[in-house]
């Protein structure tokens with residue numbers, strides 16, 4: 001049943017709150033022209049009804065804590081609750097960014113050690129923990145590239161190469177940072193076409209933004225050659241580390257030739273995310289780029305940890321303070337809990353789960369790149385669309401009726417009707433089997449009762465919503 005809005009549940013005169021008597025002079029506090037003439041039309045309900053309303057709404061919300069969430073590229077892994085315990089410790093939760101350094105040595109120590117751990121995990125030399133999301137990490141990285149080339153007097157480097165499989169934030173970031181985006185095509189294997197890359201290289205190229213594994217879930221096997229081509233031409237390699245999960249403890253972007261890396265701590269290092277935050281897009285660099293990192297960085301001398309702002313070549317601040325500190329605490333806790341071996345298990349199991357699911361689904365769906373994948377893979381409806389008119393959107397909507405959050409759909413753009421499936425390492429074999437059974441049942445329904453899919457979802461409080469309309473013309477105010 002469609003949930004009532006709070007305004008619709010309102011019963012005039014039913015609330016029973018009492019305001020304390022006015023304890024300030026009641027004359028001329030608010031200028032007459034700003035005074036309300038009538039009471040605002042707010043919902044009228046007793047407290048228990050308000051609590052019930054929001055509790056019931058929260059039960060309708062879907063998250064990784066109540067179900068499988070194979071949202072490709074988003075790494076919706078389980079978020080261990082020990083992270084929440086650590087982030088809520090009063091010494092972390094109640095500090096203020098303007099406190100003296102002497103009074104928050106523990107927090108600075110955590111940031112210092114986290115930076116060292118991230119260097120170890122990625123093969124980079126230094127990190128900034130400031131950026132508040134992956135996309136802001138990308139912007140930081142692009143600005144670092146610009147500062148690096150400018151320092152060397154190479155102001156003509158105004159082009160950024162971005163493969164056609166890239167996440168949309170990559171070209172958007174590059175152009176926000178003032179670069180002209182040059183697209184390189186993928187080859188028939190779903191990888192960067194090395195000859196096309198060579199053809200666009202020039203002394204105007206600042207660098208390339210690449211994610212490895214790419215958004216098809218495929219490892220860029222030519223990465224060393226790509227790095228060589230870009231470096232020989234004076235460019236830099238930027239690693240979009242949002243897809244690092246399947247690489248953890250196994251391969252490091254720093255060893256592949258990347259100069260700048262962003263990680264999505266909120267995904268790979270397990271902070272609950274979605275719905276807009278909180279995030280952390282920390283950025284790692286190789287030594288040559290260190291002078292340009294945002295200020296401040298955490299440093300240490302004989303008297304303890306401190307925030308170093310004396311960095312003349314810095315690109316400046318990317319955020320008012322020091323990053324989303326709560327996410328840093330969670331990432332630190334996660335890394336300490338797992339240790340090196342545990343981290344490698346994460347990477348291996350993420351890859352194992354994705355490949356297991358890929359082989360279960362290949363009987364029922366088309367798998368355009370049906371070979372060993374990393375953290376995720378792409379499926380499409382194939383004949384289900386060609387012969388029965390069922391689209392990816394219909395399949396995603398029908399999955400809701402089976403109690404699953406659908407995969408990412410219609411991305412990456414280079415595969416038509418894509419379903420991008422990332423199970424993550426934290427799912428059991430039984431869970432993957434059940435999901436595959438639901439997907440198989442939906443494929444069967446598509447052949448025999450396609451209306452079940454084209455009119456889905458049937459079990460949700462709200463049926464098919466106009467998603468484009470919701471994004472383009474959002475209704476942000478209640479009107480009776």
Ligand SMILES: Cc1ncc(COP(=O)(O)O)c(C=O)c1O
Pocket residue numbers: 073074133134135136167169211215240242243264279281
């Ligand atoms: C491959 C890739 N790059 C970059 C981003 C951007 O990260 P954020 O959403 O934290 O800005 C994402 C997010 O989904 C992503 O999947």
